Amino acid sequence: MDLGTLPEDLKPLVKFHGHLCPGLLIGYRAAKAAADSLGLGPAEDEELVAVAENNSCSVDAFQQMLSTTFGKGNLIWRDYGKQAFTVIDRDKGKAVRVRFIGDGLKQKRPDGSVDREAFVQDLINRPQDEVVSVEEVAVEPPSEAVIEQSIACARCGEPTQSSRTVELAGQVYCRPCAAEVGQ
Amino acid sequence: MDLGTLPEDLKPLVKFHGHLCPGLLIGYRAAKAAADSLGLGPAEDEELVAVAENNSCSVDAFQQMLSTTFGKGNLIWRDYGKQAFTVIDRDKGKAVRVRFIGDGLKQKRPDGSVDREAFVQDLINRPQDEVVSVEEVAVEPPSEAVIEQSIACARCGEPTQSSRTVELAGQVYCRPCAAEVGQ
Numbered sequence: 001m002d003l004g005t006l007p008e009d010l011k012p013l014v015k016f017h018g019h020l021c022p023g024l025l026i027g028y029r030a031a032k033a034a035a036d037s038l039g040l041g042p043a044e045d046e047e048l049v050a051v052a053e054n055n056s057c058s059v060d061a062f063q064q065m066l067s068t069t070f071g072k073g074n075l076i077w078r079d080y081g082k083q084a085f086t087v088i089d090r091d092k093g094k095a096v097r098v099r100f101i102g103d104g105l106k107q108k109r110p111d112g113s114v115d116r117e118a119f120v121q122d123l124i125n126r127p128q129d130e131v132v133s134v135e136e137v138a139v140e141p142p143s144e145a146v147i148e149q150s151i152a153c154a155r156c157g158e159p160t161q162s163s164r165t166v167e168l169a170g171q172v173y174c175r176p177c178a179a180e181v182g183q
Numbered sequence: 184m185d186l187g188t189l190p191e192d193l194k195p196l197v198k199f200h201g202h203l204c205p206g207l208l209i210g211y212r213a214a215k216a217a218a219d220s221l222g223l224g225p226a227e228d229e230e231l232v233a234v235a236e237n238n239s240c241s242v243d244a245f246q247q248m249l250s251t252t253f254g255k256g257n258l259i260w261r262d263y264g265k266q267a268f269t270v271i272d273r274d275k276g277k278a279v280r281v282r283f284i285g286d287g288l289k290q291k292r293p294d295g296s297v298d299r300e301a302f303v304q305d306l307i308n309r310p311q312d313e314v315v316s317v318e319e320v321a322v323e324p325p326s327e328a329v330i331e332q333s334i335a336c337a338r339c340g341e342p343t344q345s346s347r348t349v350e351l352a353g354q355v356y357c358r359p360c361a362a363e364v365g366q
Contacts (some may be wrong), residue, residue, distance in 0.1 A: 081344025
């Protein structure tokens with residue numbers, strides 16, 4: 001596929017993810033639908049939260065397009081194995097759950113395999129309501145990330161976030177060292 | 184801070200993360216050090232793996248610079264609370280662990296608070312060996328992500344990744360519905 005013909009907002013997403021695939025496009029349409037529904041731009045800090053019900057390629061679209069990222073703490077993973085995402089706007093006090101409903105777009109080739117190229121084109125071009133459902137939902141936004149002090153592990157000496165240390169016989173260890181010492 | 188004066192490879196990272204902060208810069212220097220040490224560009228698929236020993240801002244640098252992303256499955260989180268990262272190159276069979284060692288760069292203001300602006304400048308400009316340590320390590324690369332079929336939940340009807348379904352009395356449910364039905 002000629003990447004040059006892609007929609008402009010898809011190009012940086014493909015660059016971030018490393019390749020174009022159906023999963024990424026599911027996220028692309030879902031993230032756009034959530035943003036349009038809530039009237040959003042990308043998150044500077046933690047004013048947006050995305051709750052992803054899977055850990056597949058689609059999540060990268062939410063990271064790149066809405067800046068709801070793993071590192072910033074405003075991406076929350078629920079291991080439900082569903083192509084569904086809830087985006088929460090803390091400022092507006094609103095949330096939408098967007099779910100992929102476009103499985104029926106998959107066309108079979110004569111040999112029974114899915115026509116991936118046609119599926120990719122449909123995921124890009126079909127009207128939104130054939131690809132995702134959007135539902136306003138009531139959810140409590142999670143608490144924001146907390147910055148903690150680090151403590152040097154008594155064994156390896158490496159600075160370790162205080163809530164991830166383990167105390168054994170009056171000494172403070174990191175988790176891997178605690179597992180060694182505690183044996 | 185004038186973002187226009189930042190190094191060119193830092194600008195898209197700040198855009199991805201949403202803001203410039205010391206944590207992001209720790210990741211920026213660590214990801215560069217890992218890439219230089221292994222002679223890497225960003226990952227198209229899963230040929231690189233990053234193991235992050237924290238879930239803070241720094242991880243976003245690995246996502247954006249090396250394309251070791253949450254969605255692609257080549258970002259692995261170990262909840263150790265350490266500013267340390269192991270990058271594994273499957274093709275070369277090599278790995279390095281990069282660890283932040285620049286806590287001593289923090290300068291105190293007369294009132295005892297950290298001079299954040301000076302810290303940010305130091306994180307960008309100081310020589311690599313004042314900011315991170317790089318150590319070649321032997322690690323087994325994790326298995327690659329697997330694509331699974333989806334099954335419709337017997338209660339909500341939503342397609343659910345088969346390994347995340349729960350069977351109760353001969354019916355197959357998604358995890359949230361199984362929790363409701365099982366009560």
